[in-house]
Amino acid sequence: MVMENLDAAYAALADPTRRAILARLALGEATVGEIAEPFLISGPAISRHLKVLEEAQLIARTRRGQQFVCRLNPEGLKSAQEWLDHYRAFWTGTFGRLESHLKKQEPDHG
């Protein structure tokens, strides 16, 4: 329950470029160059997106010779998801209550 990371994690997820990077990495690890390739923005821009993702603990980077290999770091994703999962109970609960209320209003014998 590392609440302090949630700020960074959700802020990181708020950018579509970064979500695209995560989507790419979900398919497997990739070098910075490979990640950057489909994007129109500059290398430094990608580099900073990666930094944001890394600081949010959504990815990890390790050097391999001249290149840097990036991969998903499930930790950060997990805490982002846990927060939503926790509250999901409440709002699906709300749905549940609404549903049973509606069922009482209009039961199938009506």
Next chain:
Amino acid sequence: MVMENLDAAYAALADPTRRAILARLALGEATVGEIAEPFLISGPAISRHLKVLEEAQLIARTRRGQQFVCRLNPEGLKSAQEWLDHYRAFWTGTFGRLESHLKKQEPDHG
């Protein structure tokens, strides 16, 4: 799969005040005044947080006389969660592969 809302939804979730507001609303609907009460920041600041949450479709506001009642809007939350859920498969998959790999390396007869 309303991808355009994800930007707004995650950006909204990135702020701890807004997450606290959602947490409050998970307990039940509340007026703007009730929501604002525990926070140190000004009314207008709260009002704008609520606007951000509303635009992200995470909450809905309806007028009740002089006050505005806020409640969770599960729609927006759902799409935020669906994105993570979708990718969860991949990274739990990664875990899974890692696990089976480790199991092969060190089976329980070792």
Next chain:
DNA sequence: CTTGTATTTAACCAATAGGTTATTTAACTT
């Protein structure tokens, strides 16, 4: 119809974010 109350909107300000190009760092190649 004036006054009070709940809330939003306006105007402003400092800090942050996301982009750029230029420069630096570090490893590989010759």
Next chain:
DNA sequence: AAGTTAAATAACCTATTGGTTAAATACAAG
């Protein structure tokens, strides 16, 4: 050692964000 390549960092610019206080709006109540 010099040059090339992969990537990060620096310096800079503009737009957005989150806060403020002051003013506007809309309903409620005397």
